[in-house]
Amino acid sequence: MLNSWKLKEIVLMSLFGVVFGIVYLLFIHLGNIWAGLIGPIAYEWMFGIWFIVSIICMHIIRKPGAAVMPETMAAVIEVMLGNAVGPRLILSGIVQGLGAEAAFAVTRYRHFNLFVFMLAGIGAAVFSFIYGFFVSGYAALDPSFVALMFTLRVLSGAIIAGIGGKYIGDALLATGSLRGYAIARSKTGDASA
Amino acid sequence: MRNLLHDMNPAIKFVMVTVVMLGLAFFFNPWTPLLFFFGVICLQLFFSRMDWKIWSLFMLPFTLGAFGYLWTTIVFGAETEGTVIWSLFGFEVTDEQWAVALSLAFRVLAFSSLSLLFALTTDPVRFVMSLMQQLKLSPKIAYGVLVGYQFLPVLKDEFFQIQQAHRLRGAATEKYWWQRLLGIRRVIIPMLAGAVRKAERSAFAMEARGFTGEARTEFYRPVRAGRLDMVMSLVIVALFVGSCVFGVYLSG
Numbered sequence: 001m002l003n004s005w006k007l008k009e010i011v012l013m014s015l016f017g018v019v020f021g022i023v024y025l026l027f028i029h030l031g032n033i034w035a036g037l038i039g040p041i042a043y044e045w046m047f048g049i050w051f052i053v054s055i056i057c058m059h060i061i062r063k064p065g066a067a068v069m070p071e072t073m074a075a076v077i078e079v080m081l082g083n084a085v086g087p088r089l090i091l092s093g094i095v096q097g098l099g100a101e102a103a104f105a106v107t108r109y110r111h112f113n114l115f116v117f118m119l120a121g122i123g124a125a126v127f128s129f130i131y132g133f134f135v136s137g138y139a140a141l142d143p144s145f146v147a148l149m150f151t152l153r154v155l156s157g158a159i160i161a162g163i164g165g166k167y168i169g170d171a172l173l174a175t176g177s178l179r180g181y182a183i184a185r186s187k188t189g190d191a192s193a
Numbered sequence: 194m195r196n197l198l199h200d201m202n203p204a205i206k207f208v209m210v211t212v213v214m215l216g217l218a219f220f221f222n223p224w225t226p227l228l229f230f231f232g233v234i235c236l237q238l239f240f241s242r243m244d245w246k247i248w249s250l251f252m253l254p255f256t257l258g259a260f261g262y263l264w265t266t267i268v269f270g271a272e273t274e275g276t277v278i279w280s281l282f283g284f285e286v287t288d289e290q291w292a293v294a295l296s297l298a299f300r301v302l303a304f305s306s307l308s309l310l311f312a313l314t315t316d317p318v319r320f321v322m323s324l325m326q327q328l329k330l331s332p333k334i335a336y337g338v339l340v341g342y343q344f345l346p347v348l349k350d351e352f353f354q355i356q357q358a359h360r361l362r363g364a365a366t367e368k369y370w371w372q373r374l375l376g377i378r379r380v381i382i383p384m385l386a387g388a389v390r391k392a393e394r395s396a397f398a399m400e401a402r403g404f405t406g407e408a409r410t411e412f413y414r415p416v417r418a419g420r421l422d423m424v425m426s427l428v429i430v431a432l433f434v435g436s437c438v439f440g441v442y443l444s445g
Contacts, residue, residue, distance in 0.1 A: 002331050007406060008396035010333050014341030015388040018348060019381070029254055036257030039265030073338055080317035080342055084251040086308020087210045135218045137300065140293045145269040168382065177386040180393070
């Protein structure tokens with residue numbers, strides 16, 4: 001699978017991983033302070049932020065793996081920076097990335113429009129919720145409360161990651177620095193590459 | 194003795210920490226995570242040169258988070274059986290609910306302490322090297338990640354530069370923290386555009402120097418795995434099994 005990848009695409013994902021790794025860590029700490037007040041539901045409405053790098057990279061590179069790899073790399077870099085969420089971030093990064101990847105795989109990597117990006121955000125939300133259900137022990141919570149958390153996370157995935165990811169990707173395309181990537185080869189930015 | 198955790202193979206340490214964390218997720222009694230939390234602190238006391246000031250600084254936000262878990266589980270818990278032990282503001286808290294709430298809160302603490310055991314004793318570059326050498330991560334990805342990591346200080350400088358440029362031109366008049374948070378989007382796009390260019394340049398440079406990204410067996414700086422890693426892994430597993438057994442015993 002890696003043979004079809006150019007090195008510049010991998011380094012690009014890594015650098016995006018660094019930028020978003022920092023953003024992610026910032027929001028983890030913000031979320032933590034917030035979560036001390038209102039509990040784990042504090043994270044839910046902003047969960048989409050943690051899925052965004054998958055969608056931006058897939059928007060730009062448009063190859064199988066361009067959603068799961070940057071998310072994983074961002075997680076590895078978060079771990080390298082050192083934090084108290086630690087190594088399990090890599091696991092959750094892989095899970096979230098796979099969720100986003102699933103949406104692109106279902107559409108066979110042919111369509112890259114807002115709808116698919118929102119679907120990818122939802123996919124990441126669903127996958128990460130199943131994982132979080134297990135690791136954080138949501139089973140101990142009231143089902144209606146868990147349902148509320150789930151709804152918030154899905155909405156956040158669709159809006160922040162889906163719409164936000166497309167917005168950032170399009171804005172980057174407008175800067176002209178993305179010549180030489182799949183996104184620039186499709187004129188409208190959302191036709192199939 | 195006090196360098197054992199630092200010398201442990203990073204990839205093996207990573208696998209052990211992750212497996213034990215997933216194992217802990219199966220327990221809903223308060224004693225198992227609590228015992229494990231203290232066990233991890235003991236490990237850090239005996240086998241590492243931990244900077245406890247940094248440790249506390251990192252732990253603080255997660256202690257807050259643990260408190261959030263505690264009261265959320267009490268108020269929104271699924272468990273309603275058992276005898277009522279106390280009530281507050283009309284919420285009746287049963288002993289079972291209290292136990293589960295404590296368990297989830299202690300779980301947060303146990304996870305954080307275990308993460309810090311990893312984070313504060315592991316050299317980031319050696320970690321990626323060891324992922325490549327022991328866990329067969331593709332060199333393309335491993336070196337890609339390392340390039341990104343090395344760019345960290347450059348990106349930091351760039352962040353401040355862009356911010357200052359904005360301020361110089363009067364584009365950013367942010368007074369409150371939430372305005373600054375929204376203002377991130379104005380900084381992030383130039384940052385990412387710069388990142389794209391840097392990625393391209395460094396990828397060309399790597400290829401020009403003969404980097405193909407093929408899997409290899411010989412390394413310039415080998416990271417070894419040996420008997421020490423086996424012993425330390427056994428210690429971690431023993432701690433985990435011990436806290437499981439005693440935790441279930443104490444709460445049963």
